[in-house]
Amino acid sequence: MKNITRLCSTKATVTVNGKFPGPTIYAREDDTLLIKVVNQVHYNLTIHWHGVKQIRTGWADGPAYITQCPIQPGKSYVYNFTVTDQRGTLFWHAHILWLRATVHGAIVILPKLALPYPFPNPQKEILIILGEWWKSDVEAVVDEATQLGLPPNISDAHTINGLPGPVSTCLSQEGFTFLVEPGKKYLLRIVNAALNEELFFKIAGHKLTVVEVDSSYVKPFKADTILTTPGQTTNVILSADLGTGKYLMVTSPYMDSPILVNNRTATATLQYVGTNTSSTTTTLTVPPPTNATPIAIKFMDSLRSLNSRKYPAKVPLTIDHSLFFTISLGLNPCESCYRGFRIVAAINNVTFVMPSVSLLNAHFFNKSGVFTDDFPGNPAYTFDYTGIPPENLRTMEGTRLYRLAYNSNVQVIMQDTGLLSPENHPMHLHGFNFFVVGRGRGNFDPEEDPKKFNLVDPVERNTINAPSGGWVAIRFRANNPGIWFLHCHLEVHTTWGLKMAFVVDNGNGPEESLLPPPKDLPTC
Numbered sequence: 001m002k003n004i005t006r007l008c009s010t011k012a013t014v015t016v017n018g019k020f021p022g023p024t025i026y027a028r029e030d031d032t033l034l035i036k037v038v039n040q041v042h043y044n045l046t047i048h049w050h051g052v053k054q055i056r057t058g059w060a061d062g063p064a065y066i067t068q069c070p071i072q073p074g075k076s077y078v079y080n081f082t083v084t085d086q087r088g089t090l091f092w093h094a095h096i097l098w099l100r101a102t103v104h105g106a107i108v109i110l111p112k113l114a115l116p117y118p119f120p121n122p123q124k125e126i127l128i129i130l131g132e133w134w135k136s137d138v139e140a141v142v143d144e145a146t147q148l149g150l151p152p153n154i155s156d157a158h159t160i161n162g163l164p165g166p167v168s169t170c171l172s173q174e175g176f177t178f179l180v181e182p183g184k185k186y187l188l189r190i191v192n193a194a195l196n197e198e199l200f201f202k203i204a205g206h207k208l209t210v211v212e213v214d215s216s217y218v219k220p221f222k223a224d225t226i227l228t229t230p231g232q233t234t235n236v237i238l239s240a241d242l243g244t245g246k247y248l249m250v251t252s253p254y255m256d257s258p259i260l261v262n263n264r265t266a267t268a269t270l271q272y273v274g275t276n277t278s279s280t281t282t283t284l285t286v287p288p289p290t291n292a293t294p295i296a297i298k299f300m301d302s303l304r305s306l307n308s309r310k311y312p313a314k315v316p317l318t319i320d321h322s323l324f325f326t327i328s329l330g331l332n333p334c335e336s337c338y339r340g341f342r343i344v345a346a347i348n349n350v351t352f353v354m355p356s357v358s359l360l361n362a363h364f365f366n367k368s369g370v371f372t373d374d375f376p377g378n379p380a381y382t383f384d385y386t387g388i389p390p391e392n393l394r395t396m397e398g399t400r401l402y403r404l405a406y407n408s409n410v411q412v413i414m415q416d417t418g419l420l421s422p423e424n425h426p427m428h429l430h431g432f433n434f435f436v437v438g439r440g441r442g443n444f445d446p447e448e449d450p451k452k453f454n455l456v457d458p459v460e461r462n463t464i465n466a467p468s469g470g471w472v473a474i475r476f477r478a479n480n481p482g483i484w485f486l487h488c489h490l491e492v493h494t495t496w497g498l499k500m501a502f503v504v505d506n507g508n509g510p511e512e513s514l515l516p517p518p519k520d521l522p523t524c
């Protein structure tokens with residue numbers, strides 16, 4: 001714990017190595033990482049290496065009770081994994097409670113030695129971590145919410161590299177300043193580590209060339225504004241060719257929902273080396289409005305896999321498991337709650353119940369009674385998903401998983417519903433990157449929509465929005481044995497149960513199977 005002051009108030013904060021945001025991990029593709037996590041706080045803890053595929057090393061993935069029991073106070077665990085078949089920017093974060101609010105940091109995976117980037121080599125790099133800050137203790141905010149059954153408080157500020165910028169009423173709060181040298185090209189590694197907000201990001205006077213998302217190269221394109229959901233990472237090239245001056249960098253929420261509006265903007269400064277700081281005023285820029293869906297769609301539509309000879313897009317062309325998931329909020333009875341209900345969230349009307357022991361352990365050692373593998377691959381009945389909600393907003397509760405055969409091809413259509421509230425849901429899959437083959441507004445049409453799928457160069461990533469009042473289609477190959485979490489990366493929705501997990505069978509031999517658990521794996 002460390003005392004940190006933001007917005008004129010100080011609170012004891014969970015940090016890693018005393019830092020917020022936490023330290024950056026630098027690795028090279030094919031490196032094996034050994035990361036010892038020592039828990040010195042009074043919370044149970046796990047760390048997730050978000051976007052790392054963890055081929056055969058599910059024990060190191062990190063979501064509490066899914067792939068491991070938490071590291072208890074005073075205990076430690078060595079995460080041992082190899083980063084392979086991916087390069088770029090990812091991040092790590094706590095994967096228990098809401099600790100990831102302050103327990104997060106970047107992972108930089110450099111390409112293999114002597115292997116250049118597929119774009120002109122940037123001379124320098126800048127790391128930009130977007131986040132959120134609560135004045136009060138985040139765990140207390142969540143407890144209050146879950147006990148009352150109401151939505152938890154929104155954060156008090158957004159942050160860029162941990163600082164809200166001078167937009168806050170606290171004059172002592174300076175924002176972050178990024179110094180750039182005129183004429184140089186910078187690789188900006190942008191991480192959205194916020195808990196509950198999709199964010200726009202832009203820099204006054206500069207266009208950004210997008211080159212990679214979620215550790216996978218894309219066809220470069222220029223954009224004024226970046227859109228990034230919690231769990232997504234975006235690499236862009238910035239040409240520092242304005243020579244001199246100070247330019248405002250802004251991040252602000254994108255929220256395509258009629259009921260929740262929050263427009264807190266965090267700012268930082270891009271400053272050219274040699275600029276006379278006292279006589280130069282900062283060139284300003286205005287962030288897009290909170291509901292700027294056309295800007296969001298334009299950005300998402302521009303994303304395509306690089307799909308070069310060296311980096312081909314290996315899109316599954318056939319499907320073994322065809323799944324249709326509805327994503328919704330609901331209300332379940334709760335005696336101790338305000339009005340007798342609590343808000344829940346569900347996939348195919350199943351609200352996931354967290355087990356009290358590790359699912360991966362139960363799977364590996366064949367323990368029964370921890371989970372069932374009967375998660376419904378389709379909703380129980382069809383309705384106008386974007387229309388008026390049926391009266392009954394009750395969900396089923398259970399620890400139900402969906403079983404995938406090793407090396408099978410999987411397609412999942414994720415359909416947002418208007419139940420309670422239409423909202424974007426940034427869905428994150430552990431253990432894989434997937435291809436985003438289609439996206440649309442309204443109800444998914446199983447006859448017509450698949451004809452328009454992009455099976456050539458769809459973007460490959462680990463987190464994608466199921467859009468408000470619409471659907472998204474993803475495909476992946478289940479070539480990684482283990483238990484893999486799929487959940488909304490808005491922490492508030494995860495808390496309400498917007499999550500499920502896949503169990504992927506072992507392959508046909510030791511080379512294809514999950515490795516045995518490490519000796520120091522925590523027990524529950």
Ligand code: C2O
Nearest residue numbers: 048050063231428
């Ligand atoms: Cu970044 Cu399951 O999380």
